[in-house]
Amino acid sequence: MSFNTLLTPSSIPAQWTAAVDDERVPQAVLLAGATGAEILPLALKLIEYLQCEQRNSGTKETAGESCGTCDSCRSHRKLTHPDVHFTFPVVGTGVTSAKMLPQWREEILANPYLDHSAWLRVQTKDNKQGNINRDEVMRILHDVSLQRFTDGYKVVMIWGAEYLGDESNRLLKIIEEPPAKTLILLLTTRFERILPTITSRCRIYRLPPPQTERISNLLEQRGVAHDRALQLAYAADGDIGRAIASIAYQADEQTVDLASWLRECFSGKGAPITQSAAKLAALTREEQKHFLLNALRFVRELGVACAENPQPLRLAPSDAQVATKLAALVSWPQLTALADELNRLLAAVERNANGKIAFAATSIRIHHILARQRSDSHPMRRAS
Numbered sequence: 001m002s003f004n005t006l007l008t009p010s011s012i013p014a015q016w017t018a019a020v021d022d023e024r025v026p027q028a029v030l031l032a033g034a035t036g037a038e039i040l041p042l043a044l045k046l047i048e049y050l051q052c053e054q055r056n057s058g059t060k061e062t063a064g065e066s067c068g069t070c071d072s073c074r075s076h077r078k079l080t081h082p083d084v085h086f087t088f089p090v091v092g093t094g095v096t097s098a099k100m101l102p103q104w105r106e107e108i109l110a111n112p113y114l115d116h117s118a119w120l121r122v123q124t125k126d127n128k129q130g131n132i133n134r135d136e137v138m139r140i141l142h143d144v145s146l147q148r149f150t151d152g153y154k155v156v157m158i159w160g161a162e163y164l165g166d167e168s169n170r171l172l173k174i175i176e177e178p179p180a181k182t183l184i185l186l187l188t189t190r191f192e193r194i195l196p197t198i199t200s201r202c203r204i205y206r207l208p209p210p211q212t213e214r215i216s217n218l219l220e221q222r223g224v225a226h227d228r229a230l231q232l233a234y235a236a237d238g239d240i241g242r243a244i245a246s247i248a249y250q251a252d253e254q255t256v257d258l259a260s261w262l263r264e265c266f267s268g269k270g271a272p273i274t275q276s277a278a279k280l281a282a283l284t285r286e287e288q289k290h291f292l293l294n295a296l297r298f299v300r301e302l303g304v305a306c307a308e309n310p311q312p313l314r315l316a317p318s319d320a321q322v323a324t325k326l327a328a329l330v331s332w333p334q335l336t337a338l339a340d341e342l343n344r345l346l347a348a349v350e351r352n353a354n355g356k357i358a359f360a361a362t363s364i365r366i367h368h369i370l371a372r373q374r375s376d377s378h379p380m381r382r383a384s
Contacts (some may be wrong), residue, residue: 003045003063006039007210007218013063015205016046021064025050025153026203028175028184030161033192033207035293036239039187040159041112047084048076050183051152065302072152081148085156087140089116089122089130089163096136101371112243116160116189117290129285129350132163137170144174144182154182158301161186162193175201209238212314220244234314237297254282258294259322260269262364266326268367274360281355286341288355292346299339306335330370337369 003013019025028325029044033039049055049064051072058064066073075081080293087097088104096106100123107114107122120130140156144309158164164171175184175198186202188194212233218240219229224247236243258280264272280288301313301320305327330338345362349355 001309002065003174006038008042008207009181010207012042012205012207013039013045014058017055017058017064019050020050020055021093024181025181027178028186028202030188030191030194030202030204031207032188032204034209034238035115035189036113036236036241036243037189037207037209038113039189039207040108040114041105043157043185043187044076044079044112045186047081047155047157047183048073050155051076051081051083051150053152054122056214072150079108083152083154085133085140085143086159087136087156088159089120089132089134089301090136091120091128091130095133096139098139111241111244113244115239115241116163117287118241118245121284121287124284129164130160130163132158132167134167134170137164137167140171141174144179144184145265152181154179155185156183157185158186159187161188161198162190165194167199170255172201200259210240212238215240215243215266219247220303222247234312237314256291258291258298260297262298262322262326265363265366266370268364268371273367277356277363280359283355284333284351285352288349289346290339292342294348295342296339298323299335299342302330303335306330322371331372334369334372341365341369361377369375 006013018206029046031039031043045066047068049066052066052071054067056065056067066076072081076084079086086101086104088100090097090100103122104119105117107188109120111118116130120128123130140158144154144156146154149220161168171184178184184202186194186198189255191199191206202377212230215236215238216226216229216233219232222225222244224232232243232246236246261276261280264276298315302323305313305323313323315323341362346359348358
């Protein structure tokens, strides 16, 4: 399959295919990118090229291509190659990737841009976080020790390496000295959570986020009108999976949409704040985290709206309208305080804090931040 089908142009395919062609394949690779970037589609193409039986070699400037027709390539299209072992975050004690593999394979084949939050929501509706547990790590060590089915490389792909936590220390030996013709491929959207002992033993590739125009074109190919596709692409902020999921999204269908929540925080009325806090607390933990990450993106775009020469906002229309109104009312200290509150709430959610109390308390504090007198600080933008 051609690397040209990727939305994000980068030098990674050319570097990889050149290394494979010259038989300089590293023993461990860490592929990093932001949430929603094409790290999984890219990783699958890198593996396919590595194991292709009739690959078309590239040059130092241009990437080679897998044939797409050999037995190896055909098995890759179904994610069933016998020498590729997949590991990913799961929910539950004693659960391993092997148990969830059929469902994971089905989800990835349907949507190769699936993110970890969406995958965890497939597994549970409860407020449970996923991880890659000790049982899974022991399974990885066992799989690496097995004899290969083919003459090519054996690959262990860990999707969501940040979910390993301290368990990654158990993998140090095989990452540093794996068996012959074995590749350990780690994928992460949270590079800062990977232990230095792991990163120091890997060749690191960083994939940039795709351009907004390319995401918009993908949505248009899926039947979205041009203007709507561009709006959704901006709102997705480089997250392809989020953009695709937003095709059928309507703001009024959300339990609590961001614009409404911020309006309630601004008003400071007790009953609406309490009701919104209860609705947000009823979401799963992953949904709460997704909501708060969207809120943090909103704050960033609010800063753009408040600049001397504001740029187009990467927000949904309803959120952009709220940001435009708030831009005339908030100051830099208020904006910084707002981001700090949201980050504290996100950390509380990750620690499994009481949702009703946490969201209600943060809503009240946000009200006090937004209600500060403008005389306390200078506005961020000159009056026109």
